[in-house]
Amino acid sequence: MSRRPSLRALCGVALLLACTACSDDGSSDKTPKGRAGSAGVGDPLFPTLGNGGYDVTHYGLTLDYGPGTRRLKATADITARATATLRSFNLDLAGLDVREASVDGRDATFTRRGTELTITPKSPLAKGRIFKATIRYDGAPKTITDPDDSIEGWVPTDDGAVGLGEPTGSMAWFPGNHHPSDKAAYDISVTLPNNGKTAVSNGVLESREETGDRRTFKWHSREPMASYLATVAIGDFEVTDTTTDGGVPEYDAVDHDELDGSSKITADVSEVLDWQSKTFGPYPFASTGVIVDRNPDLGYALETQTRPYFDSAPDTLLLVHEFAHQWFGNSVTPRSWKDIWLNEGFATYAEWLWQEQHDGRDADQIFRGLWTGKDRAATGIWDFPPAAPPNAARLLDAPVYQRGAMVLHKVRRAVGDDTFFDILRTWAKTHRHGNADTEQFIALCEKKSGKDLGPLFDTWLYGKGKPAKP
Template identity: 45%
Template sequence: MAALAVLVVAGCTGDTGGFRPGAADAGDPYVPGAGNGGYDVDNYRLAVDYDPAGDRLSGRAVVSATATQPLSRFNLDLSGLDVGAVTVDGDRARHRHDGDELVVTPERGLDRGRRFNVTVEYAGIPSARPDGQLGSGGFLHTEDGAIALGQPYSAATWFPVNDHPSDKATYDIEVTVPDGLAALSNGVPGERTSAGGRTTWRWTERAPMASYLSMLVIGRYRVETGSHGGKPMVTAVPQRLAPTGPEAASLARTGEIADFLASRFGPYPFDSYGGVVVTDRRVGYALETQSRPVYGPGFFRGGRPNLAVVAHELAHQWFGNTVAVHRWRDIWLNEGFATYAEWLWEEHEGGRTAQRTFDLRYAATDWSRPTLDPGRDRMFGDAVYQRGALAVHALRRTVGDDAFFTILRTWTAERRGGNATTDDFVALAERVSGKPLRAFFDAWLTGATAPARP
């Protein structure tokens, strides 16, 4: 039987002596119940064992965190898995499950600023998230393994986590699966070892990562490991697909597309590159999982390489991954810029110019729907993606190319590894361009009528 998973987080006992419980919610109305307060995670160390035959997952998760208030107890997000022992800094802690919340009460309160470790042992049959606007997510059992993926959340279906992008952390991940199966995740690949008919795959992501950008793909894959620009390049396509098919051909241009985007956005922000194609039709989307995007099968139905989706997901490595949102109301900072990267790549390849795409989209846009704070039900709508890209190009036309690309490179450099808001971006754009831009952004992001073309 596989080892139980262990999660490490610091905690406290009763609500006395100035200690108080951490919030059970990050306070983001777009994802009610997700995330927690009272602490900030520095690192997740995950040891997961998965048996596809029984669809059973177990492992060890060690979470290292810092208390941001005097803590008497705190929550972690964990859905559908049974918890064994929980310890805080090696001492037994009381715990209980309250829906999708794991509530941990340590023996002693944690002072503000104290670093602590919480170890959680857990196991069970992981579950998927109900269908959302983006499609099925969470932990999906497949014919030959599993896929753990999804936005705006999915991580809590396979490990205990503070499941909100406002709390980014580094990751050390090891996954043990039956021999013959690949276990793909984020970051730099480590040593792979086998024993007793099972293989352990290791991955390390040293750049801070939002939890929804973590991923796990297990199954029979053709894994290609190489390098690009002195960094590891890992791509994977299911063995059932042709090695010369459109999926592999698309992934093969990952390095080239990333280099083009780096010429516009600044240096590539992570220590590895790659991509993974999945064939499960429940994954009706592509997702910018950090350093190694995952692409659903629908993007290759035409039988030809799809470089637009690769450009989009790679652009997120700058916009959305290294610079993440504080709250989902600002998701246009992710999707508007990634959509604009598609326009730039198409022009670079000799296709339609960004200006021509702007003109066509401008004429077809429903200006009654806002880009900024679109509402929970429309966070993946055209107003976020396409109107967001229109705002980006309009900014370029307003400030000029030199200032525009300086704004983008400054944004990804100064905010690297952190979080930001629309107000932060507006302030930076004004600083770099020397122009007052608040009225401009109000018109292009939230105005109810078509703004004048710059």
């Protein structure tokens, strides 16, 4: 993600508690009839985010949206595996009205409390069982205001709307296990009035069908995706359906009001993706592209999986940042929000590398400018350690981005270029389509370099205040 400092200072978190509910071995079942799945996975920044007792493998979302009425009618088919014997389980859902719920085709009862939707099937779900929960719901999806006063969720635009999810916004338009530790494949079908508007989502566009006065777009994401990276953008878009120079299918959707500033966007995406594939390893997804919208009140871009979302025409460095996330954050996803620097520090350092290799400032110059405070991005970078943001309101503050990138530059200095770039490629390959944490990254750095890097990480990643020496 990249946010404009005027609307949102650029990350955060404390320590994620052990998620026993997500990996329960069944020993905590209080009766033979099972237990209730937990409402939350123990993330200290977002206590009720995510749910325990099951692991989602697939979301099938069928959405019918009226841009004029701004109302949504939808069905969510959620396929999951029980990790404990469950008499009930929770889903995260903000607003909207639930009409029906079923589990494996049998009616289920449900209750609502805040953002928790509790489903109770006819009979308990045995540990290890694969089940499908179907939720029918409707209403006007809500826009969520984050602790740092930025907006997400379902955000109306002048010609449609967009669903944005970091960190909690996806619950505004579909029920799910909305924590980055539970990734799944997606099929998203969006039906609109047949008035020329387009619905763009993640992955590959499998079909576009017109039936009378309705138009339906069906998108498929085969690679696992954290729910905060899911998106649907609806509007008047100019679409370019092509292939990058490296052979990746590319689907670009540009708002008609942003065409002038996006005249080279398709070629730029291809160039950036080719460079990053050489630098970080093979591109991890089956498709790519961009959504360039006109959303002047938003104030940020988001690395929605396969197809980053921009609120206006982006410059090259912003493209570099959001596409670097396809490796760092999207394919390799943090286990918890405390490790968000693994997303933002890496994407910021990708900007430094691009400049260094494309006749701009080298990484040493950028590092020095931040250290001395002469770089305009230096404001607030010493407020807290990148690996320990103090609360949810500071989840995306400057230390996570800029000081996170400085940590990587210190590692590069310590181990040398050959080892450093080997570390980046190995990290992306080893944890491809999975979850990983900071401790694993440190272990990889020490294994590849053969060095004790504890003092470096203690000072730059976990230390408070400005280090004594650059």
